[in-house]
Amino acid sequence: TVLVDLTDGVLTLVLNRPDRLNALTDDMHMALRAGIQRAHDDADVRAVLLTGAGRAFCAGQDLGDRDPRRGGPAPDLGQTLETYYNPTLRLIRSLDKPVVCAVNGVAAGAGANIALACDIVLAAQSARFIQAFAKIGLVPDAGGSWSLTRILGEARAKALALTAEPLPAQQAADWGLIWKAVADEALMDQASALALSLAAGPTLGLGLTKRLIQAAATNSLDEQLDLERDAQRKAGRSADYAEGVTAFLEKRPALFRGE
Ligand code: LHQ
Structure with missing residues (x-):
């Protein structure tokens, strides 16, 4: 079915x-x-x-x-x-x-x-x-x-x-x-x-992004700024972030592994 x-x-x-x-x-x-x-x-x-x-x-x-x-x-x-x-x-x-x-x-x-x-x-x-x-x-x-x-x-x-x-x-x-x-x-x-x-995207970052946007409707701006800080901290530690920046600097497409 x-x-x-x-x-x-x-x-x-x-x-x-x-x-x-x-x-x-x-x-x-x-x-x-x-x-x-x-x-x-x-x-x-x-x-x-x-x-x-x-x-x-x-x-x-x-x-x-x-x-x-x-x-x-x-x-x-x-x-x-x-x-x-x-x-x-x-x-x-x-x-x-x-x-x-x-x-x-x-x-x-x-x-x-x-x-x-x-x-x-x-x-x-x-x-x-x-x-x-x-x-x-x-x-x-x-x-x-x-x-x-x-x-x-x-x-x-x-x-x-x-x-x-x-x-x-x-x-x-x-x-x-x-x-x-x-x-x-x-x-x-x-x-x-x-x-x-x-x-083929940065799955961890995309998942955090989905969460942020879903939380926004019921959060105050202050709460949302805190949530963005925490999410960006996690995203910033991901291998895909390092790859994304490296690829940008090397002027090539990024190869994200989703982690
Ligand atoms: C169907 C259905 C259908 C069975 C078409 N079931 N056969 C939650 C909790 C618990 C219980 C109740 O519900 C819910 C949530 C809900 O989703 S309630 C709403 C349920 N859905 C509807 O009321 C929509 C019913 N369907 C329609 O109004 C029409 O079929 C639509 C507008 C979707 C499409 O119209 P048409 O393009 O004209 O197609 P058709 O009506 O000719 O349908 C084709 C066949 O599919 C037909 O069977 P048949 O044997 O005559 O070829 C329909 O009976 C069957 N079918 N929907 N939900």
């Missing part, structure tokens, strides 16, 4: 249930989780690329799994989030390596919000982001109420979440919700090139 490949430092994870628009089943949740966990544990992984197979990125939770017509007690969706979504969201945010998301088609419900949890999001021009929850009586989850509000502000976050109106990729880029909208046929080349270049 999730294809996994490690090449040249890039761990590519492909959501792979194209006939259901990559809607998430329990198996897929666990496979995606295992992939991100591997990125934490395996030093050979220096960047992650997440995308979907077929015409969609991900249509969110598989609703066929939860047919209320079958009867029985109402499911505890809070438990579903705790079991399947929240650990994965936390793993993506806490990974000290960059995560690129290539949104190849529609991203709906939790599918949209998993994409928004990634560090750099590229989307095909034909892709749309849909906060589909309101259509079925649910609330934004998978971090969406947090990321939409942080990135867009209340006005746009509320309108998207309350109306479930699709947001086209270009508008998402214009609003700063994602990094770029690119021509459909160029998406995978651009996203792979980006992931490869990040994987």
Whole structure:
């Protein structure tokens, strides 16, 4: 349900249930989780690329799994989030390596919000982001109420979440919700090139950079200056910093080893 490949430092994870628009089943949740966990544990992984197979990125939770017509007690969706979504969201945010998301088609419900949890999001021009929850009586989850509000502000976050109106990729880029909208046929080349270049980067410094930027939203300037000092101290002791400066002085490309 999730294809996994490690090449040249890039761990590519492909959501792979194209006939259901990559809607998430329990198996897929666990496979995606295992992939991100591997990125934490395996030093050979220096960047992650997440995308979907077929015409969609991900249509969110598989609703066929939860047919209320079958009867029985109402499911505890809070438990579903705790079991399947929240650990994965936390793993993506806490990974000290960059995560690129290539949104190849529609991203709906939790599918949209998993994409928004990634560090750099590229989307095909034909892709749309849909906060589909309101259509079925649910609330934004998978971090969406947090990321939409942080990135867009209340006005746009509320309108998207309350109306479930699709947001086209270009508008998402214009609003700063994602990094770029690119021509459909160029998406995978651009996203792979980006992931490869990040994987060849100074991984330790990139991980510290990710942490700094994530901390900024809740820190005061004073706290953030302290955090930058501590992070720069660590980065300054890395082999990649020595290599970066040496390469600059020798007028050659740096060869980072990620440490
Ligand atoms: C699907 C799905 C799907 C199953 C398309 N499931 N089959 C968290 C906690 C616990 C529970 C609940 O949820 C959550 C978080 C969530 O993610 S809630 C939000 C769940 N997602 C949605 O509500 C989106 C549902 N899908 C859609 O609105 C449309 O499919 C979109 C707008 C994504 C795409 O529309 P189209 O391009 O017109 O494609 P389609 O609707 O024809 O879909 C193609 C097939 O995929 C179709 O099956 P069929 O047998 O007719 O070919 C759909 O039934 C199936 N599919 N999403 N989430």
